[in-house]
Amino acid sequence: MLFAVASLAVAVSMLFALIRALAGPSVFDRILAVNMFGTKTVLLIAIAGFFMGRPEFLDIALAYALINFIGTIAVMKFFRYRTLGLPRGGEDLGDL
Amino acid sequence: MGELSPLGLLRDGLAWVLVLGGSGFMLVGGLGVLRMPDFYTRQHAAGITDTSAAALILFALLLFAPDFLVAAKLVLILMFLLLTSPTASHALAQAAVASGVVPLADDWRTGENREAGRESAKDAGAGSGPASGERQ
Amino acid sequence: MHDHIILRVITKLLMPFIFLFALYVQFHGDYGPGGGFQAGVIFATGLILYALIFGLRSAKKVTPPRVLRVQLALGVLLYAGVGVVGIMSGAEYLNYDVLAEDAHSGQHLGILLVELGVGLTVSAAMTLIFFLFAGQEQ
Numbered sequence: 001m002l003f004a005v006a007s008l009a010v011a012v013s014m015l016f017a018l019i020r021a022l023a024g025p026s027v028f029d030r031i032l033a034v035n036m037f038g039t040k041t042v043l044l045i046a047i048a049g050f051f052m053g054r055p056e057f058l059d060i061a062l063a064y065a066l067i068n069f070i071g072t073i074a075v076m077k078f079f080r081y082r083t084l085g086l087p088r089g090g091e092d093l094g095d096l
Numbered sequence: 097m098g099e100l101s102p103l104g105l106l107r108d109g110l111a112w113v114l115v116l117g118g119s120g121f122m123l124v125g126g127l128g129v130l131r132m133p134d135f136y137t138r139q140h141a142a143g144i145t146d147t148s149a150a151a152l153i154l155f156a157l158l159l160f161a162p163d164f165l166v167a168a169k170l171v172l173i174l175m176f177l178l179l180t181s182p183t184a185s186h187a188l189a190q191a192a193v194a195s196g197v198v199p200l201a202d203d204w205r206t207g208e209n210r211e212a213g214r215e216s217a218k219d220a221g222a223g224s225g226p227a228s229g230e231r232q
Numbered sequence: 233m234h235d236h237i238i239l240r241v242i243t244k245l246l247m248p249f250i251f252l253f254a255l256y257v258q259f260h261g262d263y264g265p266g267g268g269f270q271a272g273v274i275f276a277t278g279l280i281l282y283a284l285i286f287g288l289r290s291a292k293k294v295t296p297p298r299v300l301r302v303q304l305a306l307g308v309l310l311y312a313g314v315g316v317v318g319i320m321s322g323a324e325y326l327n328y329d330v331l332a333e334d335a336h337s338g339q340h341l342g343i344l345l346v347e348l349g350v351g352l353t354v355s356a357a358m359t360l361i362f363f364l365f366a367g368q369e370q
Contacts, residue, residue, distance in 0.1 A: 006119060039145070073187060079195075084284065
């Protein structure tokens with residue numbers, strides 16, 4: 001019951017984030033919504049692990065949190081500088 | 097969850113308080129992301145769900161951790177979320193400012209509307225927009 | 233750039249935990265979810281984060297592509313080598329039972345070595361793929 005309430009709230013919030021990601025309007029709104037969706041996914045995986053009595057799901061949640069952060073940083077860097085590695089203008093010090 | 101020991105009841109009550117608080121923050125934040133008028137206010141709403149709601153729900157899960165390893169992983173996830181979400185928000189807001197997303201709110205120093213000020217600056221032909229001006 | 237100080241500090245703070253988590257997934261793979269492939273990807277993720285924040289040039293100083301190519305081959309060699317040791321000891325290719333005195337610890341050792349080989353190869357391959365993608369000029 002407890003976990004059901006929590007996962008329902010997370011799922012509704014994910015739905016809102018998904019609508020925002022589809023609606024836009026700017027690219028930053030979409031990145032924001034996708035980042036939020038990823039954080040909710042981490043919570044949902046953790047809750048589902050406790051719900052099913054398999055706490056080893058937390059490993060997956062941890063990996064997901066990691067990938068979510070790095071994905072957000074990478075997408076943001078790409079949209080701001082149009083490249084992932086070299087800084088704009090080709091100087092020696094790097095980036096972001 | 098059903099046992100009637102005082103400690104179990106205390107744990108259940110505390111978990112319900114935390115989960116209801118977290119779910120409330122979660123729904124309010126989700127609604128805010130959907131309904132707020134511009135990017136920066138939406139980011140505020142998303143920040144609520146990323147920190148407050150996530151922390152409360154993870155604390156509720158922590159009360160049900162069966163052994164030490166699970167509790168340590170939950171604390172690690174919590175630490176990770178609390179470090180990375182504000183960092184991502186900060187970087188995202190900075191990228192938005194640098195690429196010229198204008199806040200809807202009035203400027204707190206002058207009290208004038210930023211959108212209007214930007215339009216008049218563009219009309220006057222001020223060369224560098226916010227996108228190119230920030231990094232030099 | 234030096235203006236993103238928050239991202240730099242947080243990256244420095246997070247990277248040891250990312251590598252620790254990768255090693256946990258690598259060596260805990262026989263009891264929980266995980267294994268060589270996942271651990272390799274998570275390890276490469278740490279390096280990719282470093283390359284994103286501190287630039288490709290400094291990332292290539294930390295892990296030169298030369299070393300990564302050697303590591304790439306070394307992982308496959310370790311995997312295949314465990315198999316060949318099985319043949320040498322008079323059993324089939326990749327038969328773990330003959331690696332130690334009794335079959336149980338032999339299987340334990342064999343899986344550990346094979347997963348280590350997979351992890352080495354995958355982390356090197358992921359990092360190299362990112363270097364190639366990020367290094368291309370527009």
